Amino acid sequence: GAVVSQHPSWVICKSGTSVKIECRSLDFQATTMFWYRQFPKQSLMLMATSNEGSKATYEQGVEKDKFLINHASLTLSTLTVTSAHPEDSSFYICSATHSSGRTDTQYFGPGTRLTVL
Amino acid sequence: GNSVTQMEGPVTLSEEAFLTINCTYTATGYPSLFWYVQYPGEGLQLLLKATKADDKGSNKGFEATYRKETTSFHLEKGSVQVSDSAVYFCALSDPQTGANNLFFGTGTRLTVIP
Numbered sequence: 001g002a003v004v005s006q007h008p009s010w011v012i013c014k015s016g017t018s019v020k021i022e023c024r025s026l027d028f029q030a031t032t033m034f035w036y037r038q039f040p041k042q043s044l045m046l047m048a049t050s051n052e053g054s055k056a057t058y059e060q061g062v063e064k065d066k067f068l069i070n071h072a073s074l075t076l077s078t079l080t081v082t083s084a085h086p087e088d089s090s091f092y093i094c095s096a097t098h099s100s101g102r103t104d105t106q107y108f109g110p111g112t113r114l115t116v117l
Numbered sequence: 118g119n120s121v122t123q124m125e126g127p128v129t130l131s132e133e134a135f136l137t138i139n140c141t142y143t144a145t146g147y148p149s150l151f152w153y154v155q156y157p158g159e160g161l162q163l164l165l166k167a168t169k170a171d172d173k174g175s176n177k178g179f180e181a182t183y184r185k186e187t188t189s190f191h192l193e194k195g196s197v198q199v200s201d202s203a204v205y206f207c208a209l210s211d212p213q214t215g216a217n218n219l220f221f222g223t224g225t226r227l228t229v230i231p
Contacts, residue, residue, distance in 0.1 A: 043223045105163060108160040
């Protein structure tokens with residue numbers, strides 16, 4: 001159990017376009033989903049935390065107007081990179097926590113590699 | 118504040134060698150500690166965890182013991198396999214906010230050669 005999927009697994013887009021990444025908890029309800037960004041050979045950087053039905057909480061330095069997060073249901077959160085630029089190219093990873101009260105473990109998706117040309 | 122420091126890689130070992138990846142932490146209070154593994158092209162997977170002092174987490178032959186006195190959570194495996202080649206991340210969760218605040222180390226890349 002506790003499987004998290006992401007779609008797409010990789011995407012290439014032109015500069016100036018927007019890209020949407022989906023994160024789904026497949027076999028559990030997720031009260032909270034997290035979005036991370038991982039640069040090559042570096043650790044994960046938390047971008048934002050989203051709770052179902054409420055606005056996401058963004059970490060300092062993350063542009064909320066550029067990285068739009070929607071958490072419409074207990075099993076789906078989306079990250080939209082608006083007006084993407086080459087510097088947005090990165091590996092984006094989501095994770096989710098149970099809504100059963102076991103909030104101490106995050107389950108991670110496989111990641112989405114974004115390349116902006 | 119909360120932070121995690123783990124040994125820099127990359128680490129290259131021969132198959133069946135003993136593995137240690139050091140991890141130390143700084144935290145206010147008593148965090149839970151985790152090791153995550155990231156295989157090539159995949160997302161992070163929880164490898165093991167420990168939630169209180171002296172707890173030992175174990176999985177797939179890997180072990181780590183929560184040492185409060187040395188603020189450490191070193192990862193060990195007695196005999197590594199080629200399939201263990203991956204990046205290993207040590208992490209802690211803030212005890213007050215739980216999984217809402219997970220701090221990662223920078224990761225250690227392990228390569229196991231036949």
